[in-house]
Amino acid sequence: MMTSSAINESAEIFSKSTTQLSLKDVYKVYAGRHGWPDKLLRRTSPDYIALAEINLDIVANQFVSIIGPSGCGKSTLLNIIAGLDQPTQGAVLLNGQPVKAPGPDRGVVFQHYSLMPWMTVEENIRFAIETVFPTMTRAEQIDQVRQYIELVGLQSASKRHPHELSGGMKQRVGIARALAIEPQMLLMDEPFGALDALTRGFLQDEVARIWEQQRKTVILITHSIDEALLLSDKIIMMSRGPAAKIVEVLDIPFPRPRRRENLAQFSSYAELRAELELHLSRETRAVEESRI
Ligand SMILES: Nc1ncnc2c1ncn2[C@@H]1O[C@H](COP(=O)(O)OP(=O)(O)O)[C@@H](O)[C@H]1O
Numbered sequence: 001m002m003t004s005s006a007i008n009e010s011a012e013i014f015s016k017s018t019t020q021l022s023l024k025d026v027y028k029v030y031a032g033r034h035g036w037p038d039k040l041l042r043r044t045s046p047d048y049i050a051l052a053e054i055n056l057d058i059v060a061n062q063f064v065s066i067i068g069p070s071g072c073g074k075s076t077l078l079n080i081i082a083g084l085d086q087p088t089q090g091a092v093l094l095n096g097q098p099v100k101a102p103g104p105d106r107g108v109v110f111q112h113y114s115l116m117p118w119m120t121v122e123e124n125i126r127f128a129i130e131t132v133f134p135t136m137t138r139a140e141q142i143d144q145v146r147q148y149i150e151l152v153g154l155q156s157a158s159k160r161h162p163h164e165l166s167g168g169m170k171q172r173v174g175i176a177r178a179l180a181i182e183p184q185m186l187l188m189d190e191p192f193g194a195l196d197a198l199t200r201g202f203l204q205d206e207v208a209r210i211w212e213q214q215r216k217t218v219i220l221i222t223h224s225i226d227e228a229l230l231l232s233d234k235i236i237m238m239s240r241g242p243a244a245k246i247v248e249v250l251d252i253p254f255p256r257p258r259r260r261e262n263l264a265q266f267s268s269y270a271e272l273r274a275e276l277e278l279h280l281s282r283e284t285r286a287v288e289e290s291r292i
């Protein structure tokens with residue numbers, strides 16, 4: 001029979017093995033300008049509290065979306081998770097270890113592609129692989145590049161340069177590059193925001209397909225309720241800033257694989273959609289009114 005301490009211990013091991021990323025009471029304050037040169041030049045500004053009291057646990061292999069009004073601090077939060085920015089206060093733990101800098105355990109995809117313009121598709125992906133796996137042989141690298149180009153369906157464009165690609169293709173290169181370093185987690189900041197609606201829908205389906213294959217943890221920032229409902233296990237709703245917080249985390253129970261045309265048949269769909277719409281419109285209205 002298990003003693004209660006053994007049960008507690010196993011419960012702890014269980015929670016450690018499932019919680020991959022943990023944010024504990026994270027705050028981000030952007031320092032204003034209040035030094036004497038600013039005072040002399042009459043251009044002082046106060047500190048800006050972007051994020052406040054962010055507590056979040058993300059379980060491995062889940063697809064999590066973050067939704068919130070423009071300017072609320074979504075990119076700030078993702079950059080902190082990526083290690084590109086530091087919280088002013090609080091802790092960010094990946095597998096229990098503090099995040100201090102970017103690392104190959106987190107692949108990042110930005111809205112604006114950030115591909116090397118002088119490199120072909122293959123070279124862009126290989127460059128990331130070389131950086132992360134310096135001991136890989138050339139043949140292994142080439143094989144890895146090929147696998148990830150196939151994963152995103154870009155075989156026919158592998159020798160092209162970024163300027164010869166459509167926005168959707170560039171973003172597929174970005175996704176292939178982020179996944180080719182075999183991260184534990186994929187972080188995406190409005191990856192489809194610059195694409196037209198049709199391409200966007202196509203890439204959402206691609207991301208859903210790739211996620212079914214790989215089941216990596218994904219954190220996706222999006223403005224799109226439909227995108228979040230199609231892809232996510234959980235949707236994190238953020239309030240407007242300053243001092244933006246997580247106001248609610250919605251569980252999205254629809255079975256997978258999902259098809260956008262079937263989602264409306266699930267009983268909770270209408271309610272979840274309405275809740276997200278109400279939240280976004282209320283927060284966005286408040287942001288707009290505060291500007292007047
Ligand atoms: N480097 C910075 N210095 C000062 N303020 C910033 C900086 N980066 C972002 N902010 C402010 O923090 C808030 C959150 O920004 P951001 O994370 O980009 O929002 P979102 O991605 O949700 O649109 C905004 O009000 C923005 O102006």
Ligand SMILES: [Mg+2]
Pocket residue numbers: 074075076189
């Ligand atoms: Mg942003």
